Amino acid sequence: MPELRKDPIVGRWVIIATERGRRPLEYQPDRAQPRGGSFCPFCPGHEDKTPREVLAYYKTTPIATTASGAALSAPPDPKDWTLRVVPNKFPALMIEGSLDRAGEGIYDKMNGVGAHEVVIETPRHDAVFAQLSEVEIEAVLWAFRDRIVDLKRDTRFRYVMVFKNHGLAAGASLEHSHSQLIALPVVPVNVAEEMAGARQHFELKERCIYCDIVRQDLADGRRVIYENPGFVVLAPYAPKFPFETWVLPKTHGAHFEDAQRLQFAQLADALRVTLRKLNVALDDPPYNFILHTAPFAEREVPYYHWHFEIMPTLTKVAGFEWGSGFYINPTPPEDAAAFLRDIRE
């Protein structure tokens, strides 16, 4: 069982692999590309090489039927999947067991209980996410939503982190297009800080800070990369990384999983256009995207606003950033937005 340990000064939790600790020389020098090649456990026909799926969509599945949770009348051909969600074969956290919080002198720990799932976004090994069709990307978003709704029922969990690592420099270890969900028994520190900051703004102004950002940046225009009826894509005012990009719904809502059905198609369009623009501008960069959404325990709150953040991996995080939490960004967001806005994807 992995262990969750708490930093005694800043209160940050870390996940320590205690089963079979990695020895010094198992940290390999950098490979240039994620593992690809001869055998891929995510390809059709290799379904038995992953744990049994917790969700699958099929060629015959109308998206909205599955998303609403209705059972299908006839079982589809198991080889006919278009998307699968499977437990991670090498999970960071274990699904079984209780937390067993305990102290060790001044230190605090608990069992590394959580869910770690992989969304296999397409059966096609060579298709990268940005090249999927709008309908395929929408299906990935529905899968995020369906899994969150299901994991929320497990009372041990307080948050689900949804993210994608694309390219080796961004942490992807397998080539076949996939994203991940990690359900956690605590609200992560970064999420708690975002919630606290947004709450503080609301207490002062009685307005959602993200609604303020959408309003001011749409009026200003300099940092707008793209918009459609439901979403605006922005280079944020104070980005940590060059070409960092936020995708925000224009209407207020704290929980991604409560989004309106129409928003899924609009979000798929916004994500697809944005990632294709980034690919053209930055020559298919490695990147991460992360869903920012309110913790389970929060009711519909007036101060938080779910959104996606996309961060191309272009610079290295070094001593200054690790020590200070300050980031040095060599490209002003106004310049980044102008470049991306002008690109025909």
Add this chain to the structure above:
Amino acid sequence: MPELRKDPIVGRWVIIATERGRRPLEYQPDRAQPRGGSFCPFCPGHEDKTPREVLAYYKTTPIATTASGAALSAPPDPKDWTLRVVPNKFPALMIEGSLDRAGEGIYDKMNGVGAHEVVIETPRHDAVFAQLSEVEIEAVLWAFRDRIVDLKRDTRFRYVMVFKNHGLAAGASLEHSHSQLIALPVVPVNVAEEMAGARQHFELKERCIYCDIVRQDLADGRRVIYENPGFVVLAPYAPKFPFETWVLPKTHGAHFEDAQRLQFAQLADALRVTLRKLNVALDDPPYNFILHTAPFAEREVPYYHWHFEIMPTLTKVAGFEWGSGFYINPTPPEDAAAFLRDIRE
């Protein structure tokens, strides 16, 4: 003039290069090694290729005399330097000007005023830091102290971040051994969080959390890597990264620059032994080290305890870590300490 901009939600400041923003295709794919080769601006004889030094030590300089700030009677041969501190030729912040704090609607910014200095740690191009003699490493530590004492006099500054990037993956762009200081007009968010966490522990327990860590871990022994009369080297209980290592003075003190003279030699020994052990265990890994010390405005405080943190760059930070602030560490600190303890450096 670079711009400091504040994230409107979490309050993190970022440094935006506004002079000449880097364009998309100027982000180059990874090189394997820092720039070395034919010409090095840090080598002796190339003193005119860096801005004029703000501090230098010479072959004839007794360390303690310089460190105490006494003037030297006869000027040494300018080519005879053993260590130079020069302003960074491409500084992240500019030394001239006032802050001019201002709003832009809901956003906050100020001028990017600060000092950015480079410590050229040795005249020898090929010597890496861990291979310097104890006396040479001690001189580097005195240089950090001398520069902090001087920068503290500038009332615009609230903190000096001292750090080293070794190896390309850890952010070093030049091969010749060097470290850096960045003086900032605000207390960085990571420092503020560490101070707040330590203060909270003190309010509850009336003890310094770091003194508690030193006491408990010395008694426990499993995470101790090395100790000498003044310092203990630990694998911390909840490390973000595999083989993360902390070097803590055994006696309490909040400000590095107020350390006792004897501690400089003891710290040089502890750093040198630790880095040599890491080099053996991990085959000369890229790494960062960071000085953690109290902000200028804090008087001698009972709750904070300066120390160094060393972080080898072995794993990639990916979507999960960026989103959550949780880190997944594949090597338990007890294992890392056991490996390092047993190495004869």
